[in-house]
Amino acid sequence: MNRINRRDFLRLAGGSTLAAGVFGFPGLLLANTRKVVVVGGGVGGCTAAKYLRKLDPTLDVTLVEAKSHYTSCFMSNEVLSGDRSIESITFSYADLRDKYGVNVIIDSAVGIDPVAREVRTADGTRLAYDACVVSPGVDFKWEAIDGYDAQVAETIPHAWFAGPQTVTLRNQLLAMPDGGKVVIVAPPNPFKCPPGPYERASQIAMYCKHHKPKSKILILDPKAKFSKAGLFKQGWAQHYGFETDNAMIEWVGKEQGGTVSALDPSSGTVKAEAGDFHGDVVNIIPPQKAGKIAHIADLVDGDWCPVDKRTFESERHPGIYVLGDASSAAKMPKSAYAANSQAKVAVAAILARFAGQEPGEPTYVNTCYSIIAEEHGISVAAVYRLSEDGKVITSIEGSGGLSPMDASAEHRKREVTYAHSWFQNVIDDMMQ
Amino acid sequence: MKKTVRHLLLALLATSSAAQAAGPTAQALAFTCAGCHGTDGSSVGPSSPTIAGMDPDVFTDAMLDYKNEKRSSTIMKRIALGYTDEQIREMGFFFYRQQPRTKPQKTDPELVALGKSLHDSYCEKCHEEGGRPGDAGTLAGQWMPYLEHAMSDYLNDQRRWPRKMERKVKEAVKAEGERAVPALIQYYGSQN
Structure with missing residues (x-):
């Protein structure tokens, strides 16, 4: 019996469902x-x-x-x-x-x-x-943007929890005419998945480039800078004409009036400091x-x-x-x-x-990939330790950091394959 | 036989290294690798190699090479710089103690057969038993996309050739042409 764990025991006792019923008194069987x-x-x-x-x-x-x-x-x-x-x-x-x-x-x-x-x-x-x-x-802090709430999010999705809203947003992109405008409202810090809104803009641009090349993606952002910004901007310039007259992706940061205060759901117009912006597809990622x-x-x-x-x-x-x-x-x-x-x-x-x-003594790691185009991946990594005073999880000096700027095409391509392997291994390590 | 003795010695070292100084345990350090290299180092993502069962010296050399920029990488240099040489050695022993769990890969029987004969002629001396875990890098059952990256790095001078490998690989390529390296990779991929 000592080599058999509780689950095995329950299995031997006649299948897990039955056993759960029969041994429904864990106190008796598993006192300690x-x-x-x-x-x-x-x-x-x-x-x-x-x-x-x-x-x-x-x-x-x-x-x-x-x-x-x-x-x-x-x-x-x-x-x-x-x-x-x-x-x-x-x-x-x-x-x-x-x-x-x-x-x-x-x-x-x-x-x-x-x-x-x-x-x-x-x-x-x-x-x-x-x-x-x-x-x-x-x-979400729904109160932060006037006119946006959980119910409106069913039709103007945040898609910040993957699931039905991800599919809604995808379907809206499919239904959008060529030449349409996608407005993404990015959240203030701190929020889940710091590079996420910018990878999202990249992935939408990847779709539009092939299927709706006259379309535009506008990111309205209450922040003056964002995660992996240099690498994103370089990738956007390489693939999506960033900062040219023909830019598919445009980023409006804090200083340019990117902070959004309200949404008019009926017209799909968001109110930012820089003015009102209408989107054929609007994606609002609220503060968190x-x-x-x-x-x-x-x-x-x-x-x-x-x-x-x-x-x-x-x-x-x-x-x-x-x-x-x-x-x-x-x-x-x-x-x-x-x-x-x-x-x-x-x-x-x-x-x-x-x-x-x-x-x-604890030890911690973060690695995070973003995919800008079919063969263009970037990453950030860090190895951390606990600070001497125990108050901060601090990056170990000299380690970690971003993918290099101006890396080779092979480097960017490999980071896409590593991103996909990362995905499979994280899922496996958490639940398989 | 040589290998058995070596493994016995390593097993002894692996147990004795359990007594360690302050700092995170080898297990705690190694657990942080799982998000990219799989639980206990058995990767399910084909571009990340399985590192379970790996020879501790091969692991340590690889990590130190990343750290000292002797081996090109996308992310591994940034990771390796987060650890002391001693921590790297301890992680190496941790992974050495893990049983690799490999997954079947789709291979071409014709290339596999060619790869096997090439392996027997040019590689088996160092990568014993068809490239099972040993004192040269693990090849048997390793992910083929990872092996493709690795071979491309060797052939493009992005990675130091160990010992006699350059001569042996080039002999194999001379014998069978461009099919040689893909055939070897297919053979190893078929050995799970």
């Missing part, structure tokens, strides 16, 4: 089993659930996620260009359940009681925990804050969740670990790779706590 409840089935939550079970198969790990399938935001811009289908970025939680023995509950977490140590779901289930991982991603459950569970200070950067344990409620986009993890960006890396730091800290040990 540590329980971890993971809220949120994105990169952070899935990685944490998988690695908890991988490193300690005796743990009872439950993942609570509202959606039955995961659709990755990374690579979703490629759905807009038509380079890939929405199905190709949609994944089930079956492997987490069947290969790693994670209990997957498809329901919304509606409350966390940090004293009773319990997560409550919408259907009234109460899940007791010894440690809770919260990785809810971002939510930590996901809803983080606010409900009192894990935020302002918009984001303060954490101990050595462990990702909440500074507001012990026993709860907040990771991914929702956490304040400066200077790591809000990216998929960062969430994956943070999850492993949190898992190590949780396991150390269960073993009565001090948490080990």
Whole structure:
């Protein structure tokens, strides 16, 4: 029996469904089993659930996620260009359940009681925990842009969560006449996927260049600079006539009046400091804050969740670990790779706590690719350590940074293939 | 036999290196590679090589070459510069201890057969057992797109040839012409 973990035991006891019914009293069977409840089935939550079970198969790990399938935001811009289908970025939680023995509950977490140590779901289930991982991603500050709300977003999509809105936006691009105008409203810092709006403009331009070459893409931006800006601008100049009379992509930053305050949904016109801009297709990416459950569970200070950067344990409620986009993890960006890396730091800290040990020294990595054209990829990377005072996740001197400017065609082409391999490996590492 | 002895020694070293100084554990360091090289170094993305089971010296040499700009790369130099030489060595032992999980790749039987005969004549002496993990880079079951990048780098002087490799590869190309390198790659890709 000692070589058999709980899942195997339940299997032997007559199939997992039946066994779950018969052994519905975990207290009897698993008196000393540590329980971890993971809220949120994105990169952070899935990685944490998988690695908890991988490193300690005796743990009872439950993942609570509202959606039955995961659709990755990374690579979703490629759905807009038509380079890939929405199905190709949609994944089930079956492997987490069947290969790693994670209990997957498809329901919304509606409350966390940090004293009773319990997560409550919408259907009234109460899940007791010894440690809770919260990785809810971002939510929008709808109040920031007059006339834009969750309902309007059904027809004027943000598409900042990949899924139905990604398909809506793709269909709007398909329906747009040649010579049409796409307006993208970029969000202020900090937000999920810093290069995302600019990769999106690139991918839409890639589609238009082949199918609607007279079309224009306007980015309205409340920021004076943006992630990988030099590399994007160089790529746009190379492929899309950036800063020429015939530019397909135009960027209007803070100083040029790119800050948007309102939308008139009926006409598809956005109101920016520089004036009113009409788009045949309008894509608004609103300002962001930590996901809803983080606010409900009192894990935020302002918009984001303060954490101990050595462990990702909440500074507001012990026993709860907040990771991914929702956490304040400066200077790591809000990216998929960062969430994956943070999850492993949190898992190590949780396991150390269960073993009565001090948490080990953390190490973190971020890598992030953007695809500007069919054979033009760029990246940013960083290897991080915890600062001496434990307050900042700081990039190790001399390491990391951007793809070089003026790199060879072969270099840019390889970075596209690495981007695609990155995608497959991140998905695999989090949930397969 | 030589290989068995070497592996026994490495296994000893691998266990003894578990006792380490302050800083992140080898496991913690190695876990950060997974987003590009797969869980425990078994890649499912065809341009990123599987590094599980890799000889620790080959791993260390590769990382130090990236770090010291002796091997061209897109991103690996930027990553390698984030680690001390000692940390790199520890990561090498971590990956050495992992069992590679390879995936089937679509190959052309004719090229595979040619590749096998070329391998036996020119490569087997260093890449033993059809290029299984050993003290030269792992080739068997390795992703073919990665091997294509690697060979193109060698042939375009973007990467240092190890030991006798340049002469051997050029002999193979002399014998079978332009098909030689693709055939070798197809052979290795078929060995999962």
